[in-house]
Amino acid sequence: MWVVKIGGSLSRDPLLEEWLADLSDFGRGRVVIVPGGGRFAEQxxxxxxxxxxxxxxxxxxxxxxxxQxxxxxxxxCRQLVIAGTDAQIRAALHAGRVAVWVPLDLLFQEANRLTRWDVTSDSLAAWxxxxxxxxxxxxxxxxxxEPARSIEEYAALGIVDGSFAGFTCDASYPVDLVNRSDGSRVRDRLLHATAD
Incomplete structure (x- = not known):
């Protein structure tokens, strides 16, 4: 299973349609999309x-x-399935679909490590x-x-949030930061992973 976080900055970008179509077509049964907050969160x-x-x-x-x-x-992209829980995510993938995570289970009454501004949708995707x-x-x-940069360097530049490195430091999976124009590269990697 791949988790693909699509930044809120793409919410008005024409490439968003291409990303959603490619993930829906080539990530069936294997991809969970995490939406950013974008302008909705800026409010x-x-x-x-x-x-x-x-x-x-x-x-x-x-x-x-x-x-939102x-x-x-x-x-x-109507082929995508809205999923709020682990069970709904797994059911969508089992049905050969791509899930889009709606993290309503992360609405809290009290402060915790997820309720700070240095925990954005990037860190929630890693979580x-x-x-x-x-x-x-x-x-x-x-x-x-720039692929050669470390996650700590990306955080220092403000490309990912300050907590992202902590959420990914012991990860058993590779972490790829990609540009919006790298859709074909991600699609090819998905296709190659399917063929393995």
Whole structure:
């Protein structure tokens, strides 16, 4: 199983359709998409700046932002299956479909290690990959990505959040950060993995 996190920055990008179509076609039964928060999540940060509510509320708002993006993705590509629980994810994959994770189980009443601003959808994707014992984590970004950089360097540059390295440091799976234009490379890797 691959976890593929598609950044919120792609929510208005024409390449989003291509990513969803390729993952739906070539990742059947093997891919779980994690949506970013994007502009939906930016609203939470902007309103927190105005009203000064706590990070738990802001976290919950960003989880709902991820859910909105997931619903948009499924609206664009009806072959995708919305899945909120591990059982729903596994059922979608077992049926030969691609799941889009709606992390509503991560709505919290009290603060914990997931309810901080340095835990974004990048870290939540790694958290899910750990929980599902994924084979690979792919994080799709709009910015340029240099494969030779370490995760710590990506965090220092703000390309991934500050907690991402902690969630992936003991990972049993490879972590690939890719640019939005690397869809064909990811598709080829999926095809090669299917042939193995």
């Amino acid at each position: 939470a940060r902007e309103h927190q700046d105005i009203w000064r509510f706590d990070d738990v509320a802001a976290h919950n708002m960003t989880v709902l932002a991820m859910a 993006y997931a619903l948009m993705m499924q609206g664009m 899910l990959a750990n929980r599902l014992n994924a084979e690979r984590l792919v994080v799709v970004k709009s910015c340029e990505v």
